[in-house]
Amino acid sequence: MTADRIFTAVKVALALAFGMNIAGLLGWVERKQSAVMQDRIGANRASIFGLRLIGLFHPIADALKMMTKEDFVPKNANRLLHAAAPMIALGFGLLCLAALPFGGTVTVAGRLWSLQPIESSVGLLFVLAMLSLGVHGVVMAGYASGSNYGLLGGLRGAAQMISYEVCLASTLAAAAFLYGTLDLQQMVRWQGHSLGGWLPAWGIFLQPLGFVLFLTAGAAETKRAPFDVPEGESEIVGYHVEYSGMKFGMFLISDFIESIVIAGLIATIYLGGWQVPWVTTLDGISGGILMLISFTVKVLLVLFLLMQIRWTLPRFRFDQVLDLGWKNILPLALFNFLATVWAVYLWGGR
Amino acid sequence: MATRIATVQRPKRDLEVQIYLWEVWKGLGVTFRHLFVNMGRHVLRSLGLGRVPGAVTIQYPEDPAMLGRRARTRHRLLKRADGSPRCTACLLCETICPAKCIRITAEDSPDVMVEKRAKTFDIDIGMCVFCGYCVEACPVDAIHMDSNEVEICSYTRKDMIWNIQELLGDKKKTPSAHPAPTHAASAPPKP
Numbered sequence: 001m002t003a004d005r006i007f008t009a010v011k012v013a014l015a016l017a018f019g020m021n022i023a024g025l026l027g028w029v030e031r032k033q034s035a036v037m038q039d040r041i042g043a044n045r046a047s048i049f050g051l052r053l054i055g056l057f058h059p060i061a062d063a064l065k066m067m068t069k070e071d072f073v074p075k076n077a078n079r080l081l082h083a084a085a086p087m088i089a090l091g092f093g094l095l096c097l098a099a100l101p102f103g104g105t106v107t108v109a110g111r112l113w114s115l116q117p118i119e120s121s122v123g124l125l126f127v128l129a130m131l132s133l134g135v136h137g138v139v140m141a142g143y144a145s146g147s148n149y150g151l152l153g154g155l156r157g158a159a160q161m162i163s164y165e166v167c168l169a170s171t172l173a174a175a176a177f178l179y180g181t182l183d184l185q186q187m188v189r190w191q192g193h194s195l196g197g198w199l200p201a202w203g204i205f206l207q208p209l210g211f212v213l214f215l216t217a218g219a220a221e222t223k224r225a226p227f228d229v230p231e232g233e234s235e236i237v238g239y240h241v242e243y244s245g246m247k248f249g250m251f252l253i254s255d256f257i258e259s260i261v262i263a264g265l266i267a268t269i270y271l272g273g274w275q276v277p278w279v280t281t282l283d284g285i286s287g288g289i290l291m292l293i294s295f296t297v298k299v300l301l302v303l304f305l306l307m308q309i310r311w312t313l314p315r316f317r318f319d320q321v322l323d324l325g326w327k328n329i330l331p332l333a334l335f336n337f338l339a340t341v342w343a344v345y346l347w348g349g350r
Numbered sequence: 351m352a353t354r355i356a357t358v359q360r361p362k363r364d365l366e367v368q369i370y371l372w373e374v375w376k377g378l379g380v381t382f383r384h385l386f387v388n389m390g391r392h393v394l395r396s397l398g399l400g401r402v403p404g405a406v407t408i409q410y411p412e413d414p415a416m417l418g419r420r421a422r423t424r425h426r427l428l429k430r431a432d433g434s435p436r437c438t439a440c441l442l443c444e445t446i447c448p449a450k451c452i453r454i455t456a457e458d459s460p461d462v463m464v465e466k467r468a469k470t471f472d473i474d475i476g477m478c479v480f481c482g483y484c485v486e487a488c489p490v491d492a493i494h495m496d497s498n499e500v501e502i503c504s505y506t507r508k509d510m511i512w513n514i515q516e517l518l519g520d521k522k523k524t525p526s527a528h529p530a531p532t533h534a535a536s537a538p539p540k541p
Contacts, residue, residue, distance in 0.1 A: 036392070037385040041407040212371065312381045313374060 011117035012098045018296075019097040023256035024059040026303065031058065033304070034311040066249035074146050074242050081144030086243065086250035089137025093257035096130045099123045100264040101185045103274045103291035106283055115274075115288055116185050123184035124176060127265060128169055131221065134258065135161040138223075138230060138239050141251070145242030153238035156318055157223060157230030163325040164227075167217040170333040171210050174340040175203055175269050188273030192280065200277045203270035209336045211270045213329050218262035219306060220325065224255060226313035229321055259306055260299065267298035417498055422482045424499040425473055427517040428492050434461070435518060436492035439468040443484035443493060451477035452484060468514060475502050476510030 032055060035042025046057040073082055101123075103115025120126055135158060142154015179187045187203075195201050204211045220227040231238035240251045267273060274291035276282065282291055316324065366372055394400030408416055417423065428436045439456035457469040484493050504510050504525045515521040 033385065036388045036404070037381045039384060039388060039404075039406050041405045041409070308378060308381060308385070309374070312377045 007113070008117065011115070015098045015100070015102065015117045016094050018102070019094055019257050019260055020253070022260055022299075022303070023253045024063070026256045026259065026307070027059045027062060027252075028056055029303070029307060030310075031055065033307050037308070037311060063249065066246045069245040071245040071247060072242075076146035077242060078144040078146070081140050082242075083247070085137045085141035085144060086240075086247045086254070087137075088140060089134055090250045090254040090257065092130045092134040092137070093254045093261060096127045096134075096261040097257070097264065099126050099130075099184065100261075100295075101188050101268060101273055102295050103288055104185070104188065104282065106285070106288040106291075108285055108288070113288070114185075115291060119185065120183070122182045124172060124182045124187075124269075127184075127261065128165070128172070131168075131258070131261065132162075132165050134254070135165075137251075137254065141243065142239035145239075147242045149236045150239055150241045152236050153230045153232070153241065156232075156236075157239050160223065160227065160229060160318075160321055160325070161221060163322055164217045164220040164329075167325055167329040167333055168214065168221060170330060170337060171214045171217060172269065174210050174333070174337040175207055177337070177344060178203075178206060178340050184268050184273075187269055188275060191272040192275050194278075198278075200272055200275065202272040202275075207270065207336070207340070209332065210340075211266070213333050213336065214266060214270065215305075217325070217329055217333075218266065219309060220321065222255060222258040222262055222306070224259065224306075225310045226316050227321055228315055229318045232315060259303060263299045263302035263306060264295075266302045267295060271298045271302070273298075415500060417500065421498070421500075422480045422485075422495040424475065424497045424502055425478075425484070425493055425495050425512075425517060426497045426519060427471065427514065428494060429518065435468060435471075435514070436490050437468045437471060438464055438490055438492070439466045439471075440489060442487040442489065446483045446487040448481060448483065449477045449479045451475070451479075471514035471517060472511050473517060474511045476507055 032042045034040075042055060043058045044052055044055040046052070046055065046061040048057055073079055098117040099120060101116040105112050105114045107113075116123075118126070138157035138161065139154045142150045142152070142157065145151075175187070176182055179190045181187060181190070191200065191202050193201050195205065199205055223230050231240070240248055243251060274282075274295040276290055276294045279290075281287070361367075388404040391400055391402050391404035395402075395404065430436055437454075438459075439454055441454055441456070444452040444454050451474040453470070453472045453474075455469045456466045459465055459467040461467075480495070482495055485495050502510070505528050506526060509525045512523060516523045
């Protein structure tokens with residue numbers, strides 16, 4: 001089955017390319033979206049041969065700058081951990097992407113092709129596990145840089161992300177119970193039917209509370225504003241204060257990648273994944289392309305919303321972040337879970 | 351003395367505010383409105399249809415700087431109707447100048463009614479603090495700060511000194527050429 005393995009490798013590579021490209025694009029979106037909503041213009045000076053293209057070259061300029069900058073390691077930093085931290089943060093984030101169902105299965109040239117890079121019956125657990133492992137990068141960065149500010153940032157990051165892992169998992173437990181599976185692909189398939197003949201059976205309609213909770217906990221998990229206390233550039237610069245050059249760039253990208261993972265999970269679990277509303281049969285090459293487009297559009301829309309939230313709300317205080325997680329979201333998530341269990345018991349799943 | 355006490359009501363924190371979700375939604379409404387209105391204006395302008403700009407940004411080097419009508423900019427000396435400088439070399443501006451950037455030497459004026467006129471009138475713009483005292487002090491309204499020029503720069507400190515012809519506008523200020531960069535601090539640029 002060498003062909004299958006090659007196909008899987010190609011799919012994983014494409015998933016990583018999807019993540020990296022959208023992460024680069026997010027650097028542009030972040031600047032431009034914040035600029036337009038604040039009545040500004042935003043970065044538009046980078047040009048290639050006088051061509052500006054509304055600032056689209058700025059991510060390239062960013063990458064070039066990061067790569068050519070000095071890679072500085074503080075004197076009392078642990079060199080090994082200092083170098084490993086950004087790779088862990090970015091690597092596990094990228095691994096999550098490979099488990100997302102970008103599309104269903106299509107029949108092309110007489111055989112089935114699955115458009116999900118890593119097919120696993122416990123895909124949801126895999127993504128959650130990889131997200132939790134990504135926390136290690138943050139903690140390690142703060143711990144290894146030999147700076148008190150970095151350590152503070154790392155501690156905050158650890159406390160926040162572990163708290164919100166609990167919220168994420170307990171919110172997803174309800175969804176997993178509703179769909180009766182941990183397989184992300186099966187979840188998307190489940191959302192293919194329609195409620196009352198016209199409303200697509202997406203998670204957002206069946207689990208509205210879960211959707212709001214997951215959006216909040218997910219935004220906190222990406223540690224971007226309003227939950228950016230681990231970075232908090234105006235109080236402590238955060239866990240990556242001692243990083244420069246491309247190592248810092250990797251932290252930057254890993255933030256975006258985590259946003260993409262969260263957006264991908266929201267799209268998969270609550271927005272029907274690759275399903276196109278009111279289209280029941282998707283097959284062949286055109287069907288596969290339609291699936292990919294549908295999934296990408298949903299991910300981009302969620303990212304747009306996350307970006308808007310990031311530029312609208314001010315930063316929570318650290319105790320407020322933990323209060324929100326443990327005292328509000330977690331009880332509501334458990335209530336949501338119990339309500340889902342009762343509903344499934346009473347009305348039998350479908 | 352009567353003391354006036356104004357009671358400031360704390361904003362109410364009822365359930366609607368405490369839940370925070372509705373407040374977040376209202377905030378998002380504001381930012382989304384700005385986003386879409388500005389996007390629409392940008393698109394209309396790029397199509398050549400709309401006139402309202404989508405941003406308040408002035409892209410300065412390309413677009414000219416917008417100065418207020420009362421902005422104090424580079425000085426200029428004014429002339430009488432017959433073309434002679436209004437300045438009577440009374441030295442009031444030189445005296446009041448807090449930065450001591452004005453240097454005037456006087457000479458006899460051919461007009462007996464005027465008595466004196468400026469032989470030289472140098473302003474070191476590099477030292478000027480643009481306070482406008484010279485304009486206020488002048489009894490004959492000879493100096494104004496309304497040339498609307500703020501981009502004054504040169505490669506040498508000497509070039510920042512404007513003489514009377516340049517301030518009157520009779521001669522255009524021509525800066526000396528960019529001196530060759532010398533990395534050795536001891537070697538002064540050749541004149």
